[in-house]
Amino acid sequence: MKVILQSEVENLGKNGDVLVVADGYGRNYLLPKGLAVKATPQNLKKLEALIKAREEQKKEEIEIARGLEAKINEITVVIRAKAGDKGKLFGSVTNSDIAAQLEEQHGIVVDKRKVDLKQSIKETGFYTVNIKLHPEVNAGLKVSVEPEQDQKKQPVQKAEEEPEQKEVLEEVEVEEQEETGEKEE
Structure with a gap:
């Protein structure tokens, strides 16, 4: 049959x-x-x-x-992440992070499974990431991983807060001494 x-x-x-x-x-x-x-x-x-x-x-x-490939080949996605002094990231940049930033920054929706990232990115710098748009079409997306700019401001704020805390502690200590001094008399 x-x-x-x-x-x-x-x-x-x-x-x-x-x-x-x-x-x-x-x-x-x-x-x-x-x-x-x-x-x-x-x-x-x-x-x-x-x-x-x-x-x-x-x-x-x-x-x-192919039309999407031409667009993706010409754009750069900037990802900001917390990093140490030598460029090491606290954590890593994964394929889902790249897909989310591509959609947020350029309006191009790509499934995170289509982002071909051999290993997660763990240092700042420039990378080219392969994106599988179709079994016959791949695009090379440029990714720039940069440290967050807020990082340097945060320790300065903490340093400014510490003297205020010391002043409060000193006042409390002075008050305690006065109270204990009064009790001794």
Whole structure:
């Protein structure tokens, strides 16, 4: 019996394959479960039309991916992260961080699984990250990892707060001494 598979069947074939199977297997398993249809001339014509439509859709997807590739190749995503003095990050930049910043900064939505980051980024600097837009189209996104600018201001504020705290502590100590001095008399 000649059949056209409607969905992937393990150890047999994938959707759209035209196969010859045992009559009993086709009649008792594939046809009743909707996994295949008989390979009649009418069904074969439908299959050819479906294959042409899929090829056109694939070409359109590739065109869209190539347009997106041109945009992504020209832009740079800037990621700010907390870093030490020597450029080591406190934590790391992951593929989901890159995808989120690409959407936030440039409005380009890319699934985080499409960002091909071999290892997470753990130092400041410039990197080129591969983005899989389509099985046949990849883009190289430039990523600049920079330290946060607020970091230097925070320790200065803490240093300014400390003298105020010392003054308060000194006042409390003076008051305690006065109280203890009064009790001793």
